[in-house]
Amino acid sequence: MWQLLEPLHAVTYFAPEALAASDAVGMRGFWMGYFASRAAPLGPVGPGVVTAAFHGFPPARVARALPDAWTFATPGDVLRARLDGAGAALRNVLTDKVIGSDDMRAAADLAWEAARLADTAGRVLGAANQALPAPDEPHLLLWQAATTLREHRGDGHVAALVAHGVSPVQAHLLKVAAGETDLEQLRLGRHWDDEEWEAGAAALRERGWVDDSGVLTAEGARERGRIERLTDEAAATPWRALGDERTSELALLLHPLTTAVLESGVIPPSNAIGLPRSLAAGEDGRGLTLPAVPSRIG
Numbered sequence: 409m410w411q412l413l414e415p416l417h418a419v420t421y422f423a424p425e426a427l428a429a430s431d432a433v434g435m436r437g438f439w440m441g442y443f444a445s446r447a448a449p450l451g452p453v454g455p456g457v458v459t460a461a462f463h464g465f466p467p468a469r470v471a472r473a474l475p476d477a478w479t480f481a482t483p484g485d486v487l488r489a490r491l492d493g494a495g496a497a498l499r500n501v502l503t504d505k506v507i508g509s510d511d512m513r514a515a516a517d518l519a520w521e522a523a524r525l526a527d528t529a530g531r532v533l534g535a536a537n538q539a540l541p542a543p544d545e546p547h548l549l550l551w552q553a554a555t556t557l558r559e560h561r562g563d564g565h566v567a568a569l570v571a572h573g574v575s576p577v578q579a580h581l582l583k584v585a586a587g588e589t590d591l592e593q594l595r596l597g598r599h600w601d602d603e604e605w606e607a608g609a610a611a612l613r614e615r616g617w618v619d620d621s622g623v624l625t626a627e628g629a630r631e632r633g634r635i636e637r638l639t640d641e642a643a644a645t646p647w648r649a650l651g652d653e654r655t656s657e658l659a660l661l662l663h664p665l666t667t668a669v670l671e672s673g674v675i676p677p678s679n680a681i682g683l684p685r686s687l688a689a690g691e692d693g694r695g696l697t698l699p700a701v702p703s704r705i706g
Contacts, residue, residue, distance in 0.1 A: 409647060409655065410561060411684055412662040413519070415669045417554040418681060419497040420445065420490055423674050429493030434480030443470055444477035445490040449536035452478040461533055463566045464576045469599045491543060494551045501672045502665060507547045515661035516546040518654060519553035525649035526560045530567065534560030550665075557646060564642030568635045576600075577608030582617070582632050585624045588682035597680045663687060 420426045421442065430441030447458045455471040462470070477486070499507055506512060520542060528535035537556040543549050569579050577600055584591045595605060612618045617628030624632065647655045667687050669675065677685045 412659055412666050413554040414558055415666045415675055415683055416551060417558050418675055418683065419669065420494045423497030425496035425500060426493030429489040433485045433489040435477060440473040440477050443473040444486045448483040448486040449540055451483055464579065465598055466600050491548055495548045498547045498551060501669055501674060511661050513546045515658060516550040518658040520549050522646040522650045523553040523556040526557065526646040531560050531563035534563045561643040565639040568638040572635055575608060577604055578612055581608055581612055583682060585618050585622055586632060589680050590678050593678060594680050
């Protein structure tokens with residue numbers, strides 16, 4: 409479900425319409441818009457809160473954007489801009505016909521129900537997004553549901569990392585070691601300095617999780633797999649509450665929408681999120697297998 413929903417959410421990071429909407433309310437460049445838009449559901453919080461909640465960024469990078477962003481726009485302004493930008497991006501990719509379809513309404517309603525059913529205890533970003541009002545238009549409702557569910561999952565992932573003593577830098581290096589994203593692209597995007605990056609690598613080598621070339625060892629693969637399984641388990645509550653049949657129905661409804669987003673090229677094939685290149689496994693095996701579908705759905 410993450411592979412189906414994340415690309416719909418992620419247009420907010422990559423689509424030019426989203427950047428234009430952020431700039432229009434006064435954000436100064438991509439990173440100020442990024443930190444402000446993800447943090448806006450929490451209110452006008454400062455860099456310490458955002459550094460802790462996001463987990464993956466050095467404090468100095470966050471402090472370059474916050475709290476200055478709130479002198480240019482209120483959190484409410486930023487929330488409206490991020491919804492407008494994501495909506496414009498989805499409308500451009502999916503076309504008006506798809507946006508206005510019965511399938512879009514059905515997907516939005518099911519995804520929103522799943523988002524409302526998510527257990528947010530201990531999940532700050534998930535809870536803050538869940539508390540936002542439901543947008544009227546189906547594609548905006550779907551985007552907000554996808555955003556709530558991905559932040560809910562992210563909160564659980566951070567908890568699993570912290571419980572395993574994995575620092576933000578070490579988490580990035582594990583992602584690289586698993587072949588999910590490019591090393592230099594991740595370093596550029598997250599902007600940890602060389603000393604911090606090497607310290608994280610040295611700590612993983614000392615734990616026996618990566619070898620001298622930065623590749624996962626057998627122990628590292630086991631430990632990382634355990635973190636990913638715990639993340640999946642922590643993210644399962646909305647899908648258990650929605651039920652297998654309706655979750656499978658939502659998967660079918662989302663598949664053509666997500667395929668359209670991935671095939672549009674709006675999300676680069678190599679990205680820090682680790683999104684698949686398509687929903688069909690390619691040569692590198694990255695892709696999606698749909699769950700078993702009840703026969704009545706066809």
